Amino acid sequence: MEFKTTRNYALQLDQEDSLSRFRESFHIPKHTDGTDSIYLCGNSLGLQPRQTKDFLNQELDDWAKLGVEGHFHAENPWMPYHEFLTETTAEIVGAKPHEVVIMNTLTTNLHLMMVSFYQPKGKRTKIIIEADAFPSDRYAVASQVQFHGHDDKENIIEWSPRTGEHTPRIEDLETILKEQGDTVALIMVGAVNYYTGQFFDLKKITKLGHAAGAMVGFDCAHGAGNVDLQLHDSGADFAVWCTYKYMNSGPGSLGGCFVHERHASNNDLPRFTGWWGHNKETRFKMRDDFEPMHGAEGWQLSNPPILSMVAIRASLDLFAQAGFENLRKKSIQLTNYLEYLLSELDGDRISIITPSNPKDRGCQLSLAVKNADKSLFDTITAKGVIADWREPDVIRIAPVPLYNNYEDCWRFVDVLKSEL
Template identity: 75%
Template sequence: MQFKNTREFALELDKSDDLSRFRESFHIPKQKNGEESIYFCGNSLGLQPKQTKEYINQELDDWATLGVEGHFEAMNPWMPYHENLAETTAEIVGAKTHEVVVMNTLTTNLHLLMVSFYQPKGQRRKILIEADAFPSDRFAVASQIQFHGGDPETDLITWKPREDEHTPRISDLEEILNKHGDEIALIMIGAVNYYTGQFFNLKKITELGHKQGCLVGFDCAHGAGNAPLNLHDSGSDFAVWCTYKYLNSGPGSLGGCFVHERHAQNLDLPRFTGWWGHNKETRFGMRDDFDPIYGAEGWQLSNPPILSMAAIKSSLDIFKEAGFENLRAKSIHLTSYLEYLLHEMEGDRIEIITPTETKDRGCQLSLAVKDADKSLFETITEKGVIADWREPDVIRIAPVPLYNSFLDCYKFVEILKESM
């Protein structure tokens, strides 16, 4: 499509957008003057669906009227509540239903799965991550290395961009693996890098890792609900994610995890266990030895927090209605339009460091600001743009297809031009 740099054209795009109606399903934060903000921060915290309060209130009402009987008698019985989230979650992350489960929070799940999938032995002790991984990932893998008696200074390998480039190349990863593959026990990469917005080729990374005998996992915090992860087809051993970003479940809400089905009945894998991962048929026998549920559910520890899951269900129901493939198509259209508008700007103070190829990114465009001056970010914030700043010099802009519009993109770039 040939884009035009006019407000009228943005309005035409919105008018022809079949998904534009979903914007009305979300609470859009307001500015002090009462106008809607331009909310481009779904990569940090997704907006609240208007129906979420209703979903949570239903569980509060059932708790009030039924007490403990709500586990079986609630409108949405609490005992199997997490099972109701599996089908849509699996569709979004590209997995089989028994390969996913919603539980705990992101880094907790990462640690639990590294118990199973990071098993250093002999010279194969190292973990490979991308150089600018999210801090929690770096802290988690470093602490796992230390827990197993290693030293992060020698046992943590980083996959770096080349000099004067912003994103690492897959060919350089292959070179690292050819050189150090027999020393690497685990590859753990952020599926979509939080800083640059680069979406990695999960299938290729997994193939390269498995070829060298490494296990492979992904942190999909910035990928789940954003990019087509296709976790089952990728062949990766495991993945983890949060639900409060693109999955709109609320601050600090539960995370999710994926365990490939080839590991579903591997009883030789070590794991930390709890009663909710035990065989459902005998769970309340109380005195049986641990008998893990088939698939990802077998990694559960505790019974699920229903109020948080109700918020997740609210958002997943919207995803199911919209269709993830439809959302991905709109996301590509939105970011392509935003990229066009940014390239139309005069001057060289802004550089897009997110890959240009749409297959290599989600809905986030990261804008590097020359001279690392945060004043520009502060100015656009005062003018009604909700985005975020990441040190040392990046403004992250994430037009989310469920609730952002083409007009949002146009208005943002106009504000950016005025502010510069």
């Protein structure tokens, strides 16, 4: 598609956008001058859907009127509430409904998954992660290695980019597995790297890992609601994600978990257990022996926090209306348009380190700033841009298809141009 650099062209694209109406479904933060800010930070925290307050008030009213009876008699009964989130969540991450569950928070879920899927034995004790993994993933992986009595410095293998490059190559992962595959117990990488925005080939990584005899899992924090993960078809053993970025559930909200169906009834897998993972038909009989539910639900611990799940449900309702396939199509075009505008800027002060092929990225573009100068970021922030700075030298921007539009992209680049 041939793009143009004028504002009128951006407005034209917005008029032609069949999903443009969803922008009105969100609260857009205001700049100090009263205009809409240029919010390009959905990769860090998604915006609040306008209907979230109504969804939340419904449960508050039912709690006030019904007390404990709300578990069965609320407008949306609390006992099965997490099940209301399952179908749309499964569609978004490309899974079967029994393979997903919303529970806990991301790193808690990662630990629960590694209890089951990181089982070091003999010389097979190592975990492969990407070199620039999100710190929480690195901490979690290191602590699991230590928990099993091994040295994390010797048992974590980093999959690194080549010298002078920003993103690792799949061929180099193949080399690692050829050389050390018989020592690897688990591959655990971010499906979309938080820093560069690179979307990895999950199916190929899984195939390589399984061929080497390792389990494979993914942190999809920057992938869920952003890219077409196709977790079931990837063959991954597990995946985890948060819902407060692209899924707009509010700060610190719950996470999600995927367990491939081949493990759905494997009761021999070690796991940390809690009563909400027990067979719901006999859960309240308070039996002594644990009988895990079929699928991902069998990894649940405690009864779910309804008031947090309400916000997820409010957002998922909008995803269902828009259709994830439609959102992904818009995301590709919107991000391509932003990339085009950035490519038309003069000078070499910024460069895009995110892969240029749409299949290798979501909506995030990471801009490396020459000489690691944060003053540019501070200046555009003062002019109404809400983006994200990551040390040592990157501004992360993410045009989210549910609420960002083409004019947002044009306005951002116009601000950037004035400062460059």
